[in-house]
Amino acid sequence: MYRCQFCNRVSRPGERATKVVTERRPAEYPSRGKAQKGREASRSKGQEDPGGAGYEIAKERIACSTCAQEHLAKEAAQEAESLGI
Ligand SMILES: [Zn+2]
Numbered sequence: 001m002y003r004c005q006f007c008n009r010v011s012r013p014g015e016r017a018t019k020v021v022t023e024r025r026p027a028e029y030p031s032r033g034k035a036q037k038g039r040e041a042s043r044s045k046g047q048e049d050p051g052g053a054g055y056e057i058a059k060e061r062i063a064c065s066t067c068a069q070e071h072l073a074k075e076a077a078q079e080a081e082s083l084g085i
Pocket residue numbers: 004005006007008009063064065066067068
C-alpha cells in the first residue's frame with residue numbers, strides 16, 4: 001500500500017503504484033571512446049559511444065492510477081501547446 005502523492009489518497013491493497021516524473025533536467029553525455037574496451041576488437045570497431053544530449057529525471061512522485069493518467073494527459077496537453085498544435 002502507498003499514499004498517492006497527488007491526491008493523498010491511500011491505495012487499496014494490491015492497487016498498483018505508478019511513478020510519475022514531475023520534473024526533468026537537460027543532460028549532456030560526453031562521448032565515451034573507450035566504452036567498448038575489452039570487447040572483441042572486430043566487433044567494437046566503429047561502435048564507440050558518441051554521447052549526446054537528453055533529459056534526466058529530476059523529481060519523481062508516486063501516484064495512483066487515476067492521478068497518473070491525469071498527469072499524463074496534462075503533460076501531453078502542455079507539450080501540444082508548446083509545439084503550437
Ligand atoms: Zn491520486
